[in-house]
Amino acid sequence: MSGTYTKSDSVEIKTLTLQSSKGDRTYDLRSQVVSIDVFEDIMFPVIRAEFQCIDAIDLLNSFPIIGEEIITVEFANPGIDLTSSYTFHVKSVENQISNQSAKVKTYTIKAISEEFITNARQFITKKYSSEPTSIIQDVMKSFLKTDKTVAIGDPTKGVQEVLFSRMRPFQAIDMVRKRSVSKDYASSSYVFFENKRGFNFCSIEYLMDQLKANIKDKIFYYDTTGNSDARNMNTRNILSLMNTSQVNNTKKLTQGSLHNIVKRFDILTGEVVETVYKNTEQQQKFKFASNNAVGLNSTDFEQKHGEKPASSLLVPHSSHMPETYTAESMGAKHSFVSKISQNIYQAHINGDVALTAGDVITINIPTSDGSTGGSPDNRLSSGNYLISKIRHMIHNATSAQKSYRCSLELIKGNYEDRS
Numbered sequence: 001m002s003g004t005y006t007k008s009d010s011v012e013i014k015t016l017t018l019q020s021s022k023g024d025r026t027y028d029l030r031s032q033v034v035s036i037d038v039f040e041d042i043m044f045p046v047i048r049a050e051f052q053c054i055d056a057i058d059l060l061n062s063f064p065i066i067g068e069e070i071i072t073v074e075f076a077n078p079g080i081d082l083t084s085s086y087t088f089h090v091k092s093v094e095n096q097i098s099n100q101s102a103k104v105k106t107y108t109i110k111a112i113s114e115e116f117i118t119n120a121r122q123f124i125t126k127k128y129s130s131e132p133t134s135i136i137q138d139v140m141k142s143f144l145k146t147d148k149t150v151a152i153g154d155p156t157k158g159v160q161e162v163l164f165s166r167m168r169p170f171q172a173i174d175m176v177r178k179r180s181v182s183k184d185y186a187s188s189s190y191v192f193f194e195n196k197r198g199f200n201f202c203s204i205e206y207l208m209d210q211l212k213a214n215i216k217d218k219i220f221y222y223d224t225t226g227n228s229d230a231r232n233m234n235t236r237n238i239l240s241l242m243n244t245s246q247v248n249n250t251k252k253l254t255q256g257s258l259h260n261i262v263k264r265f266d267i268l269t270g271e272v273v274e275t276v277y278k279n280t281e282q283q284q285k286f287k288f289a290s291n292n293a294v295g296l297n298s299t300d301f302e303q304k305h306g307e308k309p310a311s312s313l314l315v316p317h318s319s320h321m322p323e324t325y326t327a328e329s330m331g332a333k334h335s336f337v338s339k340i341s342q343n344i345y346q347a348h349i350n351g352d353v354a355l356t357a358g359d360v361i362t363i364n365i366p367t368s369d370g371s372t373g374g375s376p377d378n379r380l381s382s383g384n385y386l387i388s389k390i391r392h393m394i395h396n397a398t399s400a401q402k403s404y405r406c407s408l409e410l411i412k413g414n415y416e417d418r419s
Contacts, residue, residue, distance in 0.1 A: 153202020258306030277331030351404025
């Protein structure tokens with residue numbers, strides 16, 4: 001009995017459709033598009049895409065494509081029921097090049113989620129006095145008119161009294177995000193982003209702490225010795241891995257990661273209240289993706305260089321306004337953000353539709369010990385990481401030459417073990 005061989009980077013493009021703004025004309029783009037790139041990022045509010053086209057039928061002018069169209073794409077790993085499906089609004093057509101005979105043209109269609117187009121056409125002028133989560137949900141529904149899920153991860157505390165004066169909806173959301181304080185997580189490191197499940201408003205700590213329970217089989221191996229470890233001989237192996245930022249102690253110190261002071265100045269009474277963050281006393285409050293997280297620096301280093309505050313921050317406040325708790329959380333936020341900017345990896349893997357921005361995965365990295373056989377896992381760097389960015393890359397040259405890979409940015413903010 002013979003079976004069909006499926007490559008680890010195989011992909012099935014189920015749908016790739018161009019639709020006019022009125023919906024009265026459609027075209028199957030699978031024969032024109034040679035590559036698809038979909039970008040998800042926890043630091044950007046919407047999903048973006050690029051479609052590289054080779055056009056020998058003058059589709060650009062005959063359809064025509066003028067920036068008002070909708071592109072729907074759905075793809076899957078063969079043999080798996082799970083799919084990734086996205087709908088984009090065409091934003092621009094760029095890099096048009098015709099061949100010497102002027103019979104074939106190549107160009108790039110850049111597209112973005114519909115909400116970004118809606119955002120560009122309007123301003124908000126409105127006053128709110130409410131919890132941040134309520135403000136964000138109202139902006140998404142009342143102004144951006146989205147029918148996608150808006151998931152609130154961890155609840156905020158305090159009331160924000162804000163006046164949006166001619167602000168774009170996503171600008172207003174970003175303003176609220178920066179001022180939000182979490183009830184449950186010390187860093188209050190809130191992000192607002194879209195992934196394939198919808199929109200998300202939560203802290204990075206929440207993503208690391210809660211989504212590590214969903215890792216399950218999302219375990220990846222990097223075997224530099226050519227599959228010497230039998231665990232690595234599967235589709236979830238890491239093709240290439242680069243550590244873009246292992247450690248930068250000078251940056252951490254100057255940003256006040258080990259010790260900082262936040263001063264809240266009451267413009268009504270002139271009172272100044274200080275909140276001190278000291279890493280040796282408070283870092284254990286942070287939640288990371290690792291089950292056994294330890295700090296990026298030794299106790300000796302922190303005691304030597306963290307005794308005096310390296311930065312001082314000022315937060316204006318008026319006592320007649322509702323309490324926002326911004327000042328008391330800002331020091332911890334600065335320290336946490338500094339930590340997650342360390343120990344960052346870039347990984348290339350075979351395409352995986354199960355992954356999306358905000359997921360937590362496990363990667364196993366061998367120790368570079370010079371041995372020719374299998375090496376034990378790196379005790380500092382292996383472990384759980386948060387996917388902060390993911391780029392889905394589909395090559396669609398011919399029906400026989402399709403491939404799907406993902407590029408990941410992985411953040412952690414801690415080590416696994418220092419013993």
